[in-house]
Amino acid sequence: xxxxxxxxxxxxxxxxxxxxxxxxxLIVAFITLFILLAFFVISLCVICYRRRKSNKxxxxxxxxIAPNNYHGAYSSSSLxxxxxxxxxxxxxxxxxxxxxxxxxxxxWSTHAxxxxxxxxxxxxxPFAKFSPGLSETxxxxxxxxxxxxxxxxxxxxxxxxGHGDYGVVYSGVLLDDIRxxxxxxxxNSCQTEEFITEAEAIGHVRxxxxxxxxxxxxxxxxRVLVYEYxxxxxxxxxxxxxxxxxxxxxWTIRMNIIHxxxxxxxxxxxxxxxxxxxxxxxASNILLDHQWNPKISDVALFRLLGPEHSSVTTRSMVKLGYxxxxxxxxxxxxxxxxxxxxxxxxxxxxxxxxxxxxNQPPQIYLIDWLKSMVANKKIALVVDPKMPEIPSIKELxxxxxIALRCVDPDLDHRPTMGEVIHMLEPRxxxxxxxxxxx
Numbered sequence: 001x002x003x004x005x006x007x008x009x010x011x012x013x014x015x016x017x018x019x020x021x022x023x024x025x026l027i028v029a030f031i032t033l034f035i036l037l038a039f040f041v042i043s044l045c046v047i048c049y050r051r052r053k054s055n056k057x058x059x060x061x062x063x064x065i066a067p068n069n070y071h072g073a074y075s076s077s078s079l080x081x082x083x084x085x086x087x088x089x090x091x092x093x094x095x096x097x098x099x100x101x102x103x104x105x106x107x108w109s110t111h112a113x114x115x116x117x118x119x120x121x122x123x124x125x126p127f128a129k130f131s132p133g134l135s136e137t138x139x140x141x142x143x144x145x146x147x148x149x150x151x152x153x154x155x156x157x158x159x160x161x162g163h164g165d166y167g168v169v170y171s172g173v174l175l176d177d178i179r180x181x182x183x184x185x186x187x188n189s190c191q192t193e194e195f196i197t198e199a200e201a202i203g204h205v206r207x208x209x210x211x212x213x214x215x216x217x218x219x220x221x222x223r224v225l226v227y228e229y230x231x232x233x234x235x236x237x238x239x240x241x242x243x244x245x246x247x248x249x250x251w252t253i254r255m256n257i258i259h260x261x262x263x264x265x266x267x268x269x270x271x272x273x274x275x276x277x278x279x280x281x282x283a284s285n286i287l288l289d290h291q292w293n294p295k296i297s298d299v300a301l302f303r304l305l306g307p308e309h310s311s312v313t314t315r316s317m318v319k320l321g322y323x324x325x326x327x328x329x330x331x332x333x334x335x336x337x338x339x340x341x342x343x344x345x346x347x348x349x350x351x352x353x354x355x356x357x358x359n360q361p362p363q364i365y366l367i368d369w370l371k372s373m374v375a376n377k378k379i380a381l382v383v384d385p386k387m388p389e390i391p392s393i394k395e396l397x398x399x400x401x402i403a404l405r406c407v408d409p410d411l412d413h414r415p416t417m418g419e420v421i422h423m424l425e426p427r428x429x430x431x432x433x434x435x436x437x438x
Contacts, residue, residue: 141215141226148217148224152182166305171229179229180214187305188223195223198303205272209264211287211297223304230287230295235345239283239352239384248386253292254349258399259424260294261286265342266417268299269335276300279333280313281341282322282355283348317341321355321365324409336411342420343406350399352384367407374400399424 012024143151151172152159161169167183174180190198199216206212217224235257238244249257261281268276279302287295302310310332317323322341323333344355347370357364373382379397383390391399402423408414415423 143215143217143224143226145217145219145222145224148182148222148226151180151226155184166301166309167225172226178214179231181227181229183225183227185223185225185304187309188221190223190304192218195304198300199225202300202303205268205276205299207264207267208293209260209295210267210299211295213299225301225304227297230289230297232288232290232292234284234297235286235288235294235349236283238288239348240354244352244386248384248388249292249349250388251391254387255399255424256292257286257288257294258346258349259421261296261342261345262417262421262424264294264296265338266421269338269417275335277334278338278341279310280317281338281345282317282320283345286345319356321367324407335417336414339406339414339417339420342417343403346399346403346406347382350384350396350403351382352386370400371404374404 012022012027014023015021016023016026149155151174152170153172155168155170159170159172161171161181163169166187167185170182170184172180172182195216195218199213199218203213203216211230212228213225214228215226217226233241233243238249265278265281268278276299278296278299280298281296285297287297289295302313314323314327314333317333317337318325318327322344323337324340327333327337344367347353347366348355351366351370353366353369355366357366370382373379379400380393382400383396402420405413405415405423406420
C-alpha cells in the first residue's frame with residue numbers, strides 16, 4: 001500500500017512535456033477550467049430562458065397620447081393582423097329597415113354639405129389626458145383609407161345606413177365577422193395630430209352603456225370613425241317608429257333603459273378625468289342591443305367637430321326639446337345640460353311622446369305637458385298607451401319626480417347623475433314633496 005502511494009506521488013510530482021509543469025498542476029488547472037466552463041454554460045442558459053420568458057409577456061402599448069408616436073405608428077400601420085371584410089354580397093343589407101338606422105348623431109337630412117373651419121377647439125389637449133388605468137382597455141386601430149374602403153365596399157350605397165348634419169354612416173364587416181358602423185365625418189377641420197389625439201382619447205372611454213370606438217382613419221382629407229355595430233336600432237325608432245307599433249316596450253324594459261343611460265352618463269361625468277359632457281343626449285343617440293341594454297353613441301364627437309358645430313348642436317337640442325330654452329343663445333351645453341336632457345328622456349320613455357311637437361300650433365313641449373298633468377293630478381294618464389302593462393301609481397310618481405328633479409330650472413337643484421342612479425334604486429327613495437313643478 002505504501003509503495004502505491006509513493007508511486008502515485010512520484011507520478012504527480014513528475015514534470016511533464018507541457019511547459020515542464022508538474023502533473024498535479026495540470027490536473028488542478030483542467031478541473032478549474034472545467035468548472036468555469038460549466039458555470040459559463042449554465043449562466044448562458046439562464047439568460048436565454050429569461051429572455052424567452054420576457055418575450056412571451058403581454059405586449060404593452062405605448063402611450064397613445066404621445067405626439068412623437070403619431071406619424072410612425074400610422075405610417076407603419078398597427079394592424080399586424082389585417083382586418084379585411086367578408087364578401088359584401090353575402091351581407092344582407094336593407095337600408096329601409098328601421099333596425100339599420102343606428103349610429104346617428106343628428107337629424108336625418110337629404111342634403112349634407114362639408115363644413116370647414118380654420119381651427120378646432122383650443123381646449124382639445126386637456127381632454128386627452130385621461131386616467132392611466134383606462135389605457136389597458138383601448139385596443140383600437142389606425143385604419144388606412146384603403147382598408148376603410150374595403151370594409152365598406154368602397155362606401156357603396158348598399159352599405160349606407162344613413163346620413164345627417166355631421167356624418168355619413170356605412171355598415172361593414174371585418175374579417176373576424178365583427179360588424180361595424182363606419183362614420184365618415186363631413187367636417188375635416190381638425191388637423192391630423194389633433195384628430196389622432198382626440199380619437200385615441202375617445203377610444204379610452206369604455207363602459208358597457210357606451211358605444212365602443214374600435215378605430216379611426218385620417219387620410220387624404222377623410223376623417224372616419226369605426227364603431228361597434230349595435231344591432232337593435234335606437235330608442236327613437238322603438239318609441240316613435242314602426243318598431244314600437246308592432247312590439248311596444250314593456251315597463252320593465254323602459255326602466256332598464258333608463259338605468260343604463262344613467263350609468264353611462266354617470267361614468268362620463270364622474271368616473272373619468274377630465275369629465276365629459278356628451279352635449280347631444282337624445283333618443284336617436286341611444287342604441288339598443290337584443291338584450292335591451294342601452295348604449296350611448298357619439299360620445300365626445302363634438303371634440304372632433306369644433307366650436308361652430310357645438311353651437312349648431314346646442315340650437316338643435318333646444319329645438320328638439322332636449323335642452324332648456326335659455327341655452328339657445330347662451331353658453332354651450334355641459335354636464336348639467338346632460339342631466340336636463342336625461343330628464344326629458346325619462347319623460348319621453350314613460351309617455352311615448354316626442355319632446356317637442358312641431359306639428360301643432362302652438363308648439364307643444366313635453367316638459368310643459370307633463371308638468372300640467374302632474375299639477376292637475378292626472379299623473380296616471382302620462383303613461384304611454386302602447387305599453388302592454390301599467391305600472392303602479394307609486395312607481396310612476398317616483399320616476400316622474402326624478403325626471404322633474406333633472407329638469408329643475410335652478411342648476412344648483414339639479415342632481416348629479418350619480419345621485420340620479422341612487423334615486424332610481426327602489427330601496428333609495430330620496431325624493432320628497434319639495435320637488436317644485438314650475
